[in-house]
Amino acid sequence: MQELSGTGTVVSVPLTDPARRSLLTRALSLAAAVAPFGLAFGVLASQAGLDPLVASGYSLLVFTGSAQFAAVAVLDDGGTVVAAVLAGLLLNLRCLAFGIVMAPAFPRSRAARALASQLMIDEAMAVGTATDDPRLRWFGYLAGGLGVFVTWNLATLAGAMLVPGTGTFVEDLGIDATIPAAFLALLWPRLSDPVQRRVAALGAAIALALAPVLPAGLPIIAAGAAVPLALKFARSADRQR
Amino acid sequence: MSARGPDRIGAPVTAAVITLLVLAAGTYALKAAGPLLLGRRSLSTVVERAAVLLPAALLAALVVTSTLTVGRHLVVDARFPALLVAAVLLWVRAPFVVVVLGAAATASAVRALL
Numbered sequence: 001m002q003e004l005s006g007t008g009t010v011v012s013v014p015l016t017d018p019a020r021r022s023l024l025t026r027a028l029s030l031a032a033a034v035a036p037f038g039l040a041f042g043v044l045a046s047q048a049g050l051d052p053l054v055a056s057g058y059s060l061l062v063f064t065g066s067a068q069f070a071a072v073a074v075l076d077d078g079g080t081v082v083a084a085v086l087a088g089l090l091l092n093l094r095c096l097a098f099g100i101v102m103a104p105a106f107p108r109s110r111a112a113r114a115l116a117s118q119l120m121i122d123e124a125m126a127v128g129t130a131t132d133d134p135r136l137r138w139f140g141y142l143a144g145g146l147g148v149f150v151t152w153n154l155a156t157l158a159g160a161m162l163v164p165g166t167g168t169f170v171e172d173l174g175i176d177a178t179i180p181a182a183f184l185a186l187l188w189p190r191l192s193d194p195v196q197r198r199v200a201a202l203g204a205a206i207a208l209a210l211a212p213v214l215p216a217g218l219p220i221i222a223a224g225a226a227v228p229l230a231l232k233f234a235r236s237a238d239r240q241r
Numbered sequence: 242m243s244a245r246g247p248d249r250i251g252a253p254v255t256a257a258v259i260t261l262l263v264l265a266a267g268t269y270a271l272k273a274a275g276p277l278l279l280g281r282r283s284l285s286t287v288v289e290r291a292a293v294l295l296p297a298a299l300l301a302a303l304v305v306t307s308t309l310t311v312g313r314h315l316v317v318d319a320r321f322p323a324l325l326v327a328a329v330l331l332w333v334r335a336p337f338v339v340v341v342l343g344a345a346a347t348a349s350a351v352r353a354l355l
Contacts (some may be wrong), residue, residue, distance in 0.1 A: 089271070
């Protein structure tokens with residue numbers, strides 16, 4: 001295989017190829033779907049007192065929705081930088097798993113691999129793994145990742161510029177209630193799996209139990225303990241069967 | 242920095258920039274580790290599985306803390322009915338915009354009434 005053969009194929013094969021067009025359709029619908037969420041992040045950042053430039057920095061450089069929300073929410077609650085960073089990084093551990101899955105479909109060029117890695121998000125992974133053909137996987141990954149990158153960043157900027165962070169209108173309009181709703185919307189698709197449901201329930205219980213005793217952010221990090229607990233429970237249940 | 246003038250709250254904004262830079266670097270390391278270091282080898286399936294399950298625990302924790310806490314106090318206020326409305330809207334597969342607007346409208350209405 002030649003260097004960058006993946007991208008070469010993307011350019012040379014027309015988009016009328018049905019497999020490619022189906023991947024592109026998925027990528028575009030995902031890109032459209034994240035726009036309101038990006039808008040909500042911009043509003044949250046603005047409400048937390050962040051400059052639109054800093055809000056955009058999060059969406060350009062961190063570029064993982066849930067971790068951006070978590071880090072800014074922890075800071076907004078008065079949590080420390082360490083708690084905010086840890087909460088974000090724990091959420092992003094899944095990117096490591098995505099990278100391991102997607103790596104074989106990447107081109108050989110290290111520069112291309114390094115650059116494309118920034119797009120290692122849920123949506124890129126979802127479109128990229130919708131097919132088993134390695135070259136189509138690379139195409140799907142790029143389409144999913146780039147589409148979301150564009151709308152996510154435009155929406156963040158719009159949200160951050162749109163809403164001034166002062167006054168009581170945040171409460172009056174119920175804007176603060178959009179944050180739990182946004183987290184729930186992110187969690188929702190995972191709840192169809194029973195193991196994920198168990199992990200979520202345990203995580204919520206741990207966080208709620210520790211919220212009165214630990215500083216902001218730490219209960220969320222502690223909720224990560226739900227994963228080994230739930231896996232242990234699943235293993236012992238298997239043994240009993 | 243912007244047309245909106247100096248930062249409203251000095252210290253938290255600096256914290257936000259430090260968080261941004263450290264989180265961005267750490268996140269990129271997680272994203273690029275597979276493509277740049279591992280190549281075609283794979284980590285143990287247990288680690289991979291744990292990494293995929295972790296977001297469910299953390300997102301659920303974020304849902305409850307952002308709904309039911311103010312600082313270190315547990316409180317039930319307008320955010321709680323708003324979350325219930327959001328859950329119902331997600332249940333009927335409403336689009337994200339509707340879910341978020343439904344939550345905001347509920348909280349706003351509850352506050353106006355009480």
